[in-house]
Each structure stands twice: as structure tokens, then as C-alpha cells.
Amino acid sequence: MGVTPNEIRVNVGELALTGFRVDPERVSAAFESELSRLIRAHGVPLAADGTVTVDALSGLPPLPAGLSARRLGQELARAVHEGLSGHGEVTR
Numbered sequence: 001m002g003v004t005p006n007e008i009r010v011n012v013g014e015l016a017l018t019g020f021r022v023d024p025e026r027v028s029a030a031f032e033s034e035l036s037r038l039i040r041a042h043g044v045p046l047a048a049d050g051t052v053t054v055d056a057l058s059g060l061p062p063l064p065a066g067l068s069a070r071r072l073g074q075e076l077a078r079a080v081h082e083g084l085s086g087h088g089e090v091t092r
Helices: 024-042 069-084
Strands: 056-058 089-091
Touching: 024 069, 056 069
Parallel strands: none
Antiparallel strands: 056 089
């Protein structure tokens, strides 16, 4: 029988936005909201067996520079969740 965690905590130390002309606070709010939604809906597959620490995610898809702050935050969250789901390259 699997155990469902009572709490999932994701700490993102830094989002580096190069080449985007958007309000970083709006990007951050949209990112946090969308990542929370994705984790509630799908969990964190890399942590299915317990606690996991990931130093960096790379190999994720590039994002178009013309996105709005809200859309950019959402797309960043989806890319990070994909990385936490085992896609991309994980540095532990």
C-alpha cells in the first residue's frame, strides 16, 4: 500500500529570467500558483519513494520571449514540474 504525503514542499531558490521584459513579481506569483496546482493534481513523481533534493533542472524546453508575465510564470511552472516528473536533466 502506497503512502500519500501530508505535505509536499518545493523550494525554488532562483528563477533566472534573461531576455524577458516582464514584471518579475507577477511572473513569480503565476509560477507559484501554477506549480502548486500541478503538484496538487499530479504530485512530484521524482519524490514518489520519499524525500528528494534536486540542485538543478536543465534540458527543459526554451520559452518564447514575448509571453506575458502570467503566461511566462505558468510555462515556467510547467517546465519545472516536467523536470520534477523525470523529464529533462536533474542534478542532485
